[in-house]
Amino acid sequence: MLEKESVPRWHKFLQGYYDTSGITSDVFDQAVQVTEAGVELTEALRAKHIRLLTAVSPTTYYYAFNMLDDVVGGYDERRRKLRQALSIALNTEEYIQIFLNGRGIPAQSPIPPGIFGYQEGPEGINPVVYEWDARLGRPRRKSLEVARRLLAEAGYPGGRDASGRPLVIFFDTTAAGPGSKPFLDWLRKQFAALGVQLQVRATDYNQFRNKVLQGNFQLIQWGWHADYPDPENFLFLLYGPNAKVRSQGENAANYDNPRFNALFRRMENMPNSPERLALIREMLAIAREDAPWIWGFHPVSFGLYHEWYHNAKPMLFGGNTLKYKRIDAALREKRRAEWNRPVTAPLWVALALFLLGTIPATLTIYRRQRGVPQP
């Protein structure tokens, strides 16, 4: 891709030289305003007949606990409650608001909207972390009090262990630049609300991969984008035999629950049916209770399209949409010419000022030639 910087790309999109564009955080306010009715374009963009289309991406970003670790891993009551407490404390809604301009949906399970197995409404929420708010008709995160109580039951009242030392959890990441400091500070604050200390260990990508391969971490952040629209493609991330340490599979948390594994083997190759949904719901109930992941969020992609760009919809699987697109080239040329008429007036003014400015200069030379040379 030739246009490397986002600023020229954005300006050229507004001038009509690019047909579509995404929206980066720094121009978000210029493009979109968030009202009670939802998101809509600003006046400036509507005047150019630009369209906004949004779609939830079949992607899930999650935080994985290392189930082989002594402190955060394991399937006993105490450590399960520790993970559940931390899951409640990490406020994904706040993350989406601050860092994504609201472009995301908190995840209730690994399965994103649009994939079989995802359920809206009260049956689809994660009962460990959320309660259903019947008045507003949407899930509400449980309060920090619940999290603190779970943490105390896990053996860490107020975030301190039996000997009075604070619980320290290590977060391994490749995010090391100044741009990621706000995120890491925010993350530390989430855990500090429970009295737990989060230590960030930032390394380069090679070392990070090695650590994960050898199971040498406590908490990491990772994501998965669907390869094909089937729930097996998300649930296999929690299947025991796929554990990364054991067989370099995609199960980075090394989660291995025999009941979950048995159900997975049954539902793997089933066609979509009510029976399959029942199996998936049972698996999700097991996984939510064990909390090997903090479920994270599903991003929402925003796309801007010019009026001459027809049959465009955000296509989240595969990229073979070119054959459907239609561009009204005549309209595009017309709009480009209309929007990009040069303004030459300031140039003439500048030239005039420059010429005027040379007059005192020439006068000084003339006077000097007549008079005594300057030292």
Next chain:
Amino acid sequence: MTAYIVRRVLYAIPILLGVNVIVFVLFFFVNSPDDMARAHLGHKRVTPEHIDRWKRERSLHLPYFYNPGWRRIGSLPASERLNTATFPTAGAGEYALVVEAPAARAAAQPRRLRLQSTPPGRLVLPDAFAPDGWLALPADTERRRFVFRVTPAAAPEAEPPTLQVTFQVETPAPAHRVLLEYKEPLPLLARFTQTIFFQRSLKMLVFQYGTSDDGKDIGAEIAKRIGPSLSITVPAFVLGLLLDVFFAMMVAFYRGTYVDYWAVFVCVILMSISALFYILGGQVLLGKYLRLVPISGFDYGIYSLKFVVLPVLVAIIAGLGGQVRFYRTIFLEEINKDYVRTARAKGLPESVVLFVHTLKNAMIPILTSVVVSLPFLFAGSLLLESFFAIPGMGSFMLDAIQRQDFAVVQAMVSLGSFLYVVGLLLTDISYTLVDPRVRLE
């Protein structure tokens, strides 16, 4: 003078060689060829065979500096619990059996290895092996190498002996494998040229840059990209130099007046503002609001004119402040010399004194400080090319760094070191040309 140039060129050779070695060490010891392969092939479903093939395509399977001659002639992955394979040998000689296991936990299982030859009795195995050819491997071994020999036949034989390798594991994992290597007797020269250092680093001294990590010919790519880079750097350099000298002379002419004070003030302001601001400001002002030039982009031939105006303008203005101040100082120093007083006493007009005599003498330090940057006109400007979407050398380097294309980055560093040495040589030569008092021994 010729002797001097020849001597300088001869000095340059060990410098370039030294830079070559240091760059090689930096690139290949920090990132081993295995790391490079994984960085490129991604992490999903990558087998050791993929990595081997990737490395072989880029000559990265060779040793670093010296090749004793080991060549892989077979591999046996542990895809079952009991794996057997027969490999032909290349006759008598030294062979090696390498057992490779991935991450430590996977290797923590009992394994047995067996080696036999057909016809039997032709092998000299290391002591670790039992007489019947079996060896039990310690549970936590990640990589182990056993060197053995195939003895020559008593009588000439129709075909060379074959080797049977048996590998028994508890948990089959194809990434866990046994490799068979043969030590080929290489001629002395080949032992040094069949190495990564020769193939990938030394060749760059003769401008053979090879192929990039995604298969393109680097030399051809550089030839394609020099044009756009030069179309920005050369006008910026020439026009910039002319304008800087002109403005500096004007300011020196009006020294002591309000023009002088205001000029220095404006120059300091221009110097303090970052180049990025000029780029973004120029794009917004001239591209977005006045719509006089395109915001970014490039085209070839005569059509490049409208795309080049803004980057050249930005480059000139970004350098204006510092250069005009510097040249003004040089001019003022010259003006206070004796020959200027003589010229004035002779009755010459001030303009002739300044524009003819002072200029010639002030050009000595100006030219020599400017000649050193001549070779870097070829290297392009990373910042300008990335904001103005110019497909030049700067963006080539930037792309390669972002994609972790080590071959390209190595090539550009090698080219850069060559340009630097040339630049220093040119500076010394230009000294002699402009200042007749200087003689190079």
